[in-house]
Amino acid sequence: MNAYTSRVLEGLKARNANESEYLQAATEIMESIAPVFDKHPEYEKAGLLERFVEPERVIIFRVPWVDDQGNIQVNRGYRVQYNSAIGPYKGGIRLHPSVNLSILKFLGFEQVLKNSLTGLPIGGGKGGSDFDPKGKSDNEIMAFCQSFMTELFRHIGADTDVPAGDIGTGAREIGYMYGQYKRIKGIYEGVLTGKGLTYGGSLARKQATGYGLCYFVKNMVEANGKTVAGKTVLVSGSGNVAIYACEKITEMGAKVVAMSDSNGYIYDPNGINLDVVKQIKEVERGRIKEYAARVAGSEYHEGCRGIWTIKCDIALPCATQNELDADGAKALIANGCFAVGEGANMPSTLEATNLFLQNDVLFAPGKAANAGGVATSALEMSQNSMRLSWSFEEVDEKLKGIMAGIFGKCAEAAAIYGDKPTNYVIGANIAGFLKVADAMMAQGCV
Ligand code: NDP
Ligand code: 2IT
Numbered sequence: 023m024n025a026y027t028s029r030v031l032e033g034l035k036a037r038n039a040n041e042s043e044y045l046q047a048a049t050e051i052m053e054s055i056a057p058v059f060d061k062h063p064e065y066e067k068a069g070l071l072e073r074f075v076e077p078e079r080v081i082i083f084r085v086p087w088v089d090d091q092g093n094i095q096v097n098r099g100y101r102v103q104y105n106s107a108i109g110p111y112k113g114g115i116r117l118h119p120s121v122n123l124s125i126l127k128f129l130g131f132e133q134v135l136k137n138s139l140t141g142l143p144i145g146g147g148k149g150g151s152d153f154d155p156k157g158k159s160d161n162e163i164m165a166f167c168q169s170f171m172t173e174l175f176r177h178i179g180a181d182t183d184v185p186a187g188d189i190g191t192g193a194r195e196i197g198y199m200y201g202q203y204k205r206i207k208g209i210y211e212g213v214l215t216g217k218g219l220t221y222g223g224s225l226a227r228k229q230a231t232g233y234g235l236c237y238f239v240k241n242m243v244e245a246n247g248k249t250v251a252g253k254t255v256l257v258s259g260s261g262n263v264a265i266y267a268c269e270k271i272t273e274m275g276a277k278v279v280a281m282s283d284s285n286g287y288i289y290d291p292n293g294i295n296l297d298v299v300k301q302i303k304e305v306e307r308g309r310i311k312e313y314a315a316r317v318a319g320s321e322y323h324e325g326c327r328g329i330w331t332i333k334c335d336i337a338l339p340c341a342t343q344n345e346l347d348a349d350g351a352k353a354l355i356a357n358g359c360f361a362v363g364e365g366a367n368m369p370s371t372l373e374a375t376n377l378f379l380q381n382d383v384l385f386a387p388g389k390a391a392n393a394g395g396v397a398t399s400a401l402e403m404s405q406n407s408m409r410l411s412w413s414f415e416e417v418d419e420k421l422k423g424i425m426a427g428i429f430g431k432c433a434e435a436a437a438i439y440g441d442k443p444t445n446y447v448i449g450a451n452i453a454g455f456l457k458v459a460d461a462m463m464a465q466g467c468v
Pocket of ligand 1: 366
């Protein structure tokens, strides 16, 4: 790292000492983009990095709601509006008991670079709450979502900030939030993405993150003289991203042998039966453990981290941050895994990422590999603005093109700035940063 990036990173550490996830993401980003400042001394004069690392605005609010027993519950709501240099803030809403400012700042920071990589006009943001949707009735989910939107509505809009889904926020939650926004504001506009298909949602948005991940991985693997077909794959998680990653990679001719949730993982040497997973997770909102009781020849193991000890060629972590640590990375490498594609945001710890890079495992960082979700959200925004809807095939074709474009940008920046041409971590961070930096320079000290 050069003196400028070191100084700014040290300042960040001093000011945000208790925000470990945020500092983890910031450290990776700053280490990656340092070489840019050697080529662009004008950035330091403009205080560009000091402005780039600081969110434009953070909103924290009370979310009171009444549960089915008539008790008052109070959660904390957040929206981190990180950077609007290249478009309205855009990014998901996470509903999970672990949510705090550090996690939302890391997610917002990653989102700025990810959204830039898509090539579409979207800035970066993230929001959420420490509300736990698990075990709640539909009525309680609705009560929470309506209360959350009763405060959030004044901070968002189709041309200012457009939230979407993330962990714990799917079509049901987006529907309740959209209904409440429309009721309060009286405007029918594309203020959220991931909407239902009857009220402005885009075909293929549900599939987009998982499919996009597989398109990126296929591009990466083939650019390095290998193939996806015939390979054995691990997919962690069993939520939206994991399910559609499993679907597409299977369609590409690979075999997924394991999936997980926060309690444990299933191993099915015959290849995961995705219809069973969809029934358990999408319809029944149940636990992955139930798969083993329904599919002969499969096993359930308690503890989600054990999934990385299964022998595979390709690993797709699609659950949550830091789910894949140094021990997991060592086990994957020892078993001959040659490619890792991050469907989740920052699922690999810094140590795990470095182990993959040092051992020449092809590594697709989340901000590039999972950008298909937000890219398709931007396509949903376009369709809403035009008041029309594209077919599944049209959206899917655009998604394929966008993912190929993102891989191209990562490879190109890695070739110029990286220690090796396959360092797509450096490639993604620099390619994403350059566009935002250029826009910020053009717009002056704001
Ligand atoms: P879902 O809520 O649909 O699924 C999340 C999955 O991850 C579940 O299987 C869940 O298990 C597991 N999980 C969540 N938290 C933990 C934890 N602390 N430890 C272990 N497992 C956990 O979310 P998504 O599929 O939408 O999101 C998954 C990841 O992908 C997240 O990192 C998200 O930020 C990222 N992402 C999502 C996009 C989208 O479009 N939805 C776009 C780009 C990235 P359990 O049920 O036990 O909690
Ligand atoms: O992390 C992400 O990119 C998302 N959760 C999707 C955001 C979006 O606006 O579609």
